[in-house]
Amino acid sequence: TQGAVCSVTTQCTGQVDPQHALRRNAAQIGDDVYVTGDLGLSRYAYERMAQHASNPHNDLLKEAQKKLHWPQPHVALGQALSTVAHACLDISDGLIGDIVHVCQASNVGIVLDSDAIPVAPMLTQYGMSAYQSLALAIYSGDEYELCWTAPPSAKAAMAALATQYGTAITCIGQVVAGSNV
Numbered sequence: 001t002q003g004a005v006c007s008v009t010t011q012c013t014g015q016v017d018p019q020h021a022l023r024r025n026a027a028q029i030g031d032d033v034y035v036t037g038d039l040g041l042s043r044y045a046y047e048r049m050a051q052h053a054s055n056p057h058n059d060l061l062k063e064a065q066k067k068l069h070w071p072q073p074h075v076a077l078g079q080a081l082s083t084v085a086h087a088c089l090d091i092s093d094g095l096i097g098d099i100v101h102v103c104q105a106s107n108v109g110i111v112l113d114s115d116a117i118p119v120a121p122m123l124t125q126y127g128m129s130a131y132q133s134l135a136l137a138i139y140s141g142d143e144y145e146l147c148w149t150a151p152p153s154a155k156a157a158m159a160a161l162a163t164q165y166g167t168a169i170t171c172i173g174q175v176v177a178g179s180n181v
Helices: 040-048 058-069 075-081 095-106 121-125 130-139 152-165
Strands: 032-036 087-091 107-111 146-150 169-176
Touching: 032 152, 040 107, 040 121, 040 130, 058 121, 075 146, 075 152, 087 095, 087 121, 095 107, 095 130, 095 146, 146 152, 152 169
Parallel strands: none
Antiparallel strands: 032 146, 032 169, 087 146, 107 169
């Protein structure tokens, strides 16, 4: 029929050894907070599509749409993190939104270093202000990058994992006593 929409949803389930499961409720005061990749492109693509706006920067829009529509999940890295990370999740609701979930589940606070948040370089290369780029990075959902907490003693392990899996890993903050970001 005219105007009909077809929607297909797929769900995968599995099992994991409970001792190796990474959950939101295991962040510990004193942990560092890490994230993979860079952030903000998915939100940029979403906003441009929602506005039906033309884009004078086609390269930026193409990269942003690629990030939004074809995310590359860090499955192997996520599995490797099970031996060093305390809490972990993917960034699907935006960095701030997802970190709030960790705070609530773990009964902790998290302090972020705004200068350390890995903003997608293309955003500022194409003239977006640092403030606008940071806002996209912290509120961008559908990034599917990983965010996790780990003890400060794991810094060398994080550098090794970044090299081993060929992805940027950035420390963006610390877990503190409290209840929010």
